[in-house]
Amino acid sequence: MRRVLVVEDETSIRELIALNLQMAGYQVLEAGSAEQGLALLSQGQKCDAAVLDVMLPGMNGFSLCETIRRDDPNIGIIILSAKSMEQDKIRGLSIGADDYMTKPFSVSELLARIEALCRRVNRGAAEAPVPDETRMVSGQFILDQKSRVLYKAGKPIDLTQVEFQIMELFFQNPGTALVREKILEGVWGENYYGDVKIVDVNIRRLRMKVEDEPSSPKHILTVWGYGYRWNG
Incomplete structure (x- = not known):
């Protein structure tokens, strides 16, 4: 229960x-x-x-x-x-x-x-018991679906469930501009009542964890007036 x-x-x-x-x-x-x-x-x-x-x-x-x-x-x-x-x-x-x-x-x-x-x-x-070969790789990043941990250059980055699912969306759609509403629907569900600004806040939090310079991101890129794009 x-x-x-x-x-x-x-x-x-x-x-x-x-x-x-x-x-x-x-x-x-x-x-x-x-x-x-x-x-x-x-x-x-x-x-x-x-x-x-x-x-x-x-x-x-x-x-x-x-x-x-x-x-x-x-x-x-x-x-x-x-x-x-x-x-x-x-x-x-x-x-x-x-x-x-x-x-x-x-x-x-x-x-x-x-x-x-x-x-x-x-x-x-x-999803924890899935085989190790289901690890998703993007450049120096590895998203481990077994441990629910993101690795950057071999170093683990702990993510919340929301952050992990946003990264899953990015890894599944490399180089693709994802509109905020698609991220909201993919992570919070299609019947979510909240504001899309919740996406922006979580992206800001993710950048603090994955970027060398969060103020000048190289991996989680803003597509102005639209959403975000992952660059591994």
Whole structure:
């Protein structure tokens, strides 16, 4: 059974999310603070996804997101907050969140996004046993579908599930300009409700990991007014 961590200090909202997740067949871990959430995870309660409120007592949701992401590159993370300013969304995505929703929110939309995240996490687990010969090579880069790790000149680069799937799209379409909407559909699913700007944030994060000079990229190239192109 898929497991979701819900960290929200407003009891009514937390219970609403938990109830709907349970009705949809998920196991739910509830926490009213970041510290409680981390304590649950430290007890070995591995989760497929996490829904994190930003405005929490003590450690805030952004710091919690960073902490969880350091320990688990595969977990799907949704930041949930009353803040709707663009810089808050960008900050959440830049520090490792996979998605961002603002309050008030649609429970059905939240469930759809959690479902999409869990499919990606489970997909990674299901693909782990594939043979080594399925490694994808592009120049000095190797994308290992068994370990879910990207290698650059033999050195491993840890990727989140979202980052890994973006790289899969690039490796499958070398030298091809991919429109942002195609990347969004290929990674987040065709029924995703979010903004295409989430692609830009993840590309920025990927460049920090794969480029020698992220400000002057040689591999993940911008196709102005369209999208991005991979150059191995």
